[in-house]
Amino acid sequence: MIEYLQFLGQEVYKIFFLLIPILVSVAMIVWLDRRVWGLVQKRKGPNVVGPFGLFQTLADALKYIFKEIIIPASANKTVFILAPIVTMTLALVAWAVIPMSEDLVLSDINVGVLYLFAVSSLGVYGIIMGGWASNSKYPFLGAIRSAAQMVSYEVSIGIIIINVLLCVGSLNLKDIVIAQKELWYVVPLFPMFVIFFISALAETNRPPFDLPEAEAELVAGYQTEYSGMMYAMFWLGEYANILLMCAMGSILFLGGWLPIINIYPLNIVPSPIWMILKILFLFLLFALVKAIVPRYRYDQLMRLGWKVFLPFSLVYLVLTASFLFYFDKLPKGNF
Amino acid sequence: MIVHSIFFYFFSIIAIFSSLMVITSRSTINSVFFLILDFISVGCLFIMVGAEFLGMILLIVYVGAVAVLFLFVVMMLNVAEQKQSWFIGKKSTHIPTGLIVSVLILLELLVVVGGWKYKEDVMSSSTLVLSNISNTHQLGLVMYTDYILYFQLAGVVLLLAMIGAILLTFRERVGVKKQSYLNQISRSPSTAIELREVKSNEGVKIDD
Numbered sequence: 001m002i003e004y005l006q007f008l009g010q011e012v013y014k015i016f017f018l019l020i021p022i023l024v025s026v027a028m029i030v031w032l033d034r035r036v037w038g039l040v041q042k043r044k045g046p047n048v049v050g051p052f053g054l055f056q057t058l059a060d061a062l063k064y065i066f067k068e069i070i071i072p073a074s075a076n077k078t079v080f081i082l083a084p085i086v087t088m089t090l091a092l093v094a095w096a097v098i099p100m101s102e103d104l105v106l107s108d109i110n111v112g113v114l115y116l117f118a119v120s121s122l123g124v125y126g127i128i129m130g131g132w133a134s135n136s137k138y139p140f141l142g143a144i145r146s147a148a149q150m151v152s153y154e155v156s157i158g159i160i161i162i163n164v165l166l167c168v169g170s171l172n173l174k175d176i177v178i179a180q181k182e183l184w185y186v187v188p189l190f191p192m193f194v195i196f197f198i199s200a201l202a203e204t205n206r207p208p209f210d211l212p213e214a215e216a217e218l219v220a221g222y223q224t225e226y227s228g229m230m231y232a233m234f235w236l237g238e239y240a241n242i243l244l245m246c247a248m249g250s251i252l253f254l255g256g257w258l259p260i261i262n263i264y265p266l267n268i269v270p271s272p273i274w275m276i277l278k279i280l281f282l283f284l285l286f287a288l289v290k291a292i293v294p295r296y297r298y299d300q301l302m303r304l305g306w307k308v309f310l311p312f313s314l315v316y317l318v319l320t321a322s323f324l325f326y327f328d329k330l331p332k333g334n335f
Numbered sequence: 336m337i338v339h340s341i342f343f344y345f346f347s348i349i350a351i352f353s354s355l356m357v358i359t360s361r362s363t364i365n366s367v368f369f370l371i372l373d374f375i376s377v378g379c380l381f382i383m384v385g386a387e388f389l390g391m392i393l394l395i396v397y398v399g400a401v402a403v404l405f406l407f408v409v410m411m412l413n414v415a416e417q418k419q420s421w422f423i424g425k426k427s428t429h430i431p432t433g434l435i436v437s438v439l440i441l442l443e444l445l446v447v448v449g450g451w452k453y454k455e456d457v458m459s460s461s462t463l464v465l466s467n468i469s470n471t472h473q474l475g476l477v478m479y480t481d482y483i484l485y486f487q488l489a490g491v492v493l494l495l496a497m498i499g500a501i502l503l504t505f506r507e508r509v510g511v512k513k514q515s516y517l518n519q520i521s522r523s524p525s526t527a528i529e530l531r532e533v534k535s536n537e538g539v540k541i542d543d
């Protein structure tokens with residue numbers, strides 16, 4: 001029994017040391033996002049609290065903690081409280097399978113990609129629950145929009161993932177990274193990388209696809225009735241999801257922890273640093289898109305997802321499969 | 336092994352409890368939420384017995400897509416909470432229909448399970464489990480070789496269901512203006528704006 005307790009303690013310790021860096025980096029990433037946004041608009045952005053304004057997010061979080069949590073009288077209390085918890089938990093739980101280096105991963109499971117896909121498809125529940133439980137029209141409309149949007153773009157993300165899996169021949173995230181030792185998949189699958197990036201924007205409700213919270217139409221969408229710490233949890237969960245999508249993009253297309261080229265000064269840099277640099281690069285793209293691109297109209301968004309991305313990625317899937325088959329490059333697997 | 340069985344009982348108790356709640360809960364929304372909880376705990380059970388691919392697919396397909404649509408429908412219908420439980424209420428019109436359907440399903444299950452026959456070389460194909468090939472590879476090896484016909488047929492059936500649903504809900508409305516994205520995007524100031532000189536005290540006639 002003591003062995004089990006020791007084992008359990010070790011696991012808890014590991015989880016703790018995974019979660020703390022993620023939460024800190026979420027706080028930093030919020031700062032970076034606002035900073036980039038400010039620079040694009042020729043403002044300074046948050047620069048007062050701490051050096052370069054780095055502690056701005058912490059100050060904001062502190063403010064949210066001490067604010068009153070208001071629960072509307074006509075809301076469904078249980079679901080209302082559950083919704084931000086679900087969002088935050090799902091955003092953090094997915095990090096268990098993200099490999100930061102060859103052996104720095106919490107749980108190295110065989111179906112890592114499927115796990116990531118499953119958890120990110122569950123993310124829609126937090127939003128639906130929040131929107132419905134508020135018992136008010138704007139949150140509900142926002143929730144419906146966001147659910148339709150996330151379900152639609154998951155389809156094309158799924159097909160893009162299949163594209164990568166065809167080249168790798170394994171669902172394990174480590175295998176996917178190791179298979180890119182020769183050539184990152186961003187080169188042969190470049191169109192898929194672009195579509196993945198845009199779908200990730202839609203999946204995380206980022207501008208230009210932030211229709212669920214289009215402030216001109218829906219006040220603040222599904223978060224309208226939320227206040228205090230519960231709002232902050234939605235907000236942090238959203239950013240944790242964005243980081244997750246960046247990590248997914250860098251594992252699937254940018255070679256995860258691998259250096260750009262395997263030569264002397266580059267390959268002594270520790271692998272987690274490469275991974276972090278790639279995640280940051282993708283996040284900078286996210287932040288720039290937010291600052292530059294105007295918002296889509298809802299029907300345009302749906303059209304883009306179903307009539308452009310889905311057929312295109314299907315055709316590309318057939319193309320990839322035929323190419324691999326014709327040149328006899330299909331991965332043989334370990335049997 | 337103790338931890339394993341603790342987790343097994345944990346997930347199976349949640350599964351049984353939530354499936355009971357699905358049919359006894361008064362509010363339909365809660366029923367759907369319990370259904371989702373049921374799916375998740377059954378998925379966890381799948382993963383515990385080593386069928387990780389099945390467990391994940393259950394999560395992706397049922398929880399990530401099907402249950403979301405369920406939730407959509409239930410929220411849109413806005414079914415009021417039933418004040419009386421269905422077996423005490425005066426209008427128990429659901430009972431006969433429900434009974435007929437459930438008896439039919441029971442009979443079908445009996446026929447299917449009674450006439451169950453294992454494939455002849457089932458033992459030889461189940462030995463695959465013992466080798467160290469991953470779960471997904473094993474499924475693929477069986478599904479795309481021995482059962483390719485059934486697999487493809489299932490796909491065709493699903494496609495038919497999809498086409499049927501589209502056909503049922505599709506209706507062409509007359510008098511609705513359609514948007515052409517190509518025209519919208521390719522508009523330029525030279526074709527969209529016309530400059531007129533307007534004399535004072537006289538309007539300008541716009542014809543289009």
